Amino acid sequence: MYNPFSLQGKTVLVTGASSGIGQQIAISVTKMGAKVVITARNKERLLATYEQLVAEGHQWVLADLAKEEEIKNLVNAVPKLDGVVHSAGIIQPFPIKFLKKKNFEPIQSINYNAILLLTAALLSNKKINRQASFVFLSSIASQYPYKGAATYASTKAAIEAFAKVLAVEHSSKGIRSNCLSPGMVKTAMYEQTEQAVGAKKMSAYIEQYPLGVGTPEDIANATIFLLSDASKWINGITIRLDGGLLAGMH
Amino acid sequence: MQLTELVQKIAEEFEDTPKEQITAITKLKDLEEWSSMHALIIIALIDNHYDIILTGEEMIDAQTPTDIYNIILQKQANK
Numbered sequence: 001m002y003n004p005f006s007l008q009g010k011t012v013l014v015t016g017a018s019s020g021i022g023q024q025i026a027i028s029v030t031k032m033g034a035k036v037v038i039t040a041r042n043k044e045r046l047l048a049t050y051e052q053l054v055a056e057g058h059q060w061v062l063a064d065l066a067k068e069e070e071i072k073n074l075v076n077a078v079p080k081l082d083g084v085v086h087s088a089g090i091i092q093p094f095p096i097k098f099l100k101k102k103n104f105e106p107i108q109s110i111n112y113n114a115i116l117l118l119t120a121a122l123l124s125n126k127k128i129n130r131q132a133s134f135v136f137l138s139s140i141a142s143q144y145p146y147k148g149a150a151t152y153a154s155t156k157a158a159i160e161a162f163a164k165v166l167a168v169e170h171s172s173k174g175i176r177s178n179c180l181s182p183g184m185v186k187t188a189m190y191e192q193t194e195q196a197v198g199a200k201k202m203s204a205y206i207e208q209y210p211l212g213v214g215t216p217e218d219i220a221n222a223t224i225f226l227l228s229d230a231s232k233w234i235n236g237i238t239i240r241l242d243g244g245l246l247a248g249m250h
Numbered sequence: 251m252q253l254t255e256l257v258q259k260i261a262e263e264f265e266d267t268p269k270e271q272i273t274a275i276t277k278l279k280d281l282e283e284w285s286s287m288h289a290l291i292i293i294a295l296i297d298n299h300y301d302i303i304l305t306g307e308e309m310i311d312a313q314t315p316t317d318i319y320n321i322i323l324q325k326q327a328n329k
């Protein structure tokens with residue numbers, strides 16, 4: 001059957017695979033035929049993802065990506081890869097005027113440092129095949145800010161820029177690098193935001209989405225596209241997934 | 251830490267509300283100026299001044315500066 005989106009024969013590393021978007025991406029790409037290596041810190045939840053993977057030959061590795069040593073161990077454990085999806089990330093709202101280093105070091109270390117260090121280690125250890133595809137999870141917050149998002153939005157903007165540099169630096173090997181920029185998606189992060197702003201504010205915000213709140217499947221489907229050869233001419237871009245939210249805003 | 255000092259610090263973060271309108275028993279969320287940003291600001295100022303981290307849930311439950319003061323005391327005692 002004609003299927004340009006097939007991931008048959010590809011091996012994909014998925015970070016943040018113990019929850020939300022990363023978990024769904026891991027499951028969905030195995031449905032498209034890929035072998036995956038899934039990683040996160042929480043063993044129980046990572047194994048719960050592992051149980052839901054389709055077919056055999058997958059691998060799970062526990063790693064705290066805020067620790068360089070554990071990034072190294074992860075890189076040593078993975079086979080050669082045709083795709084890397086970085087979904088691991090955290091959100092920590094904080095008002096600018098009170099910012100101290102200790103308030104942004106944790107978010108910077110996972111949303112930014114970890115991505116640079118892991119990408120560098122994968123490339124220098126020759127774990128990235130020709131024609132491989134990198135997919136990074138940004139957020140619409142990087143371009144369309146909201147109060148309290150200083151640390152989160154700026155790490156995401158940095159990753160969008162990083163992804164473009166990676167695209168330029170490795171295109172001679174057919175290696176591609178793109179970002180997905182979702183609006184509000186129903187995951188643990190959604191619950192966390194709801195707790196911070198209150199249920200009323202959250203539902204008022206969600207009402208602005210013409211197509212409703214996003215699901216992890218929506219993000220996983222776009223990831224399948226970016227990992228597959230169907231997108232082999234797409235490099236260095238960010239795809240916005242926001243249920244039409246920003247199209248209607250001026 | 252004094253309750254009056256905490257009330258004063260919180261009151262300073264409400265720019266459009268007269269200072270005298272914010273007391274130890276003011277329900278902060280009933281202030282016209284209240285927004286979710288104020289919850290973040292209060293969490294941050296307590297972290298900065300008292301080295302205590304209030305969770306989002308604790309901020310949702312706390313109504314007045316006195317409530318917040320009591321949470322800080324309790325957390326300091328447990329440290």
Ligand SMILES: NC(=O)c1ccc[n+]([C@@H]2O[C@H](COP(=O)([O-])OP(=O)(O)OC[C@H]3O[C@@H](n4cnc5c(N)ncnc54)[C@H](OP(=O)(O)O)[C@@H]3O)[C@@H](O)[C@H]2O)c1
Binds near residue numbers: 020110181189
């Ligand atoms: N949900 C949304 O509305 C939304 C919108 C836009 C963008 N995004 C982005 O999409 C990505 C996934 O979000 P999500 O909603 O799926 O979040 P989530 O459900 O909270 O999952 C976050 C994942 O990151 C992992 N992680 C966190 N810290 C880590 C560390 N130090 N080392 C290794 N793994 C770590 C967590 O695993 P462990 O705890 O097991 O380590 C978990 O698997 C994030 O980058 C987020 O910024 C989300």
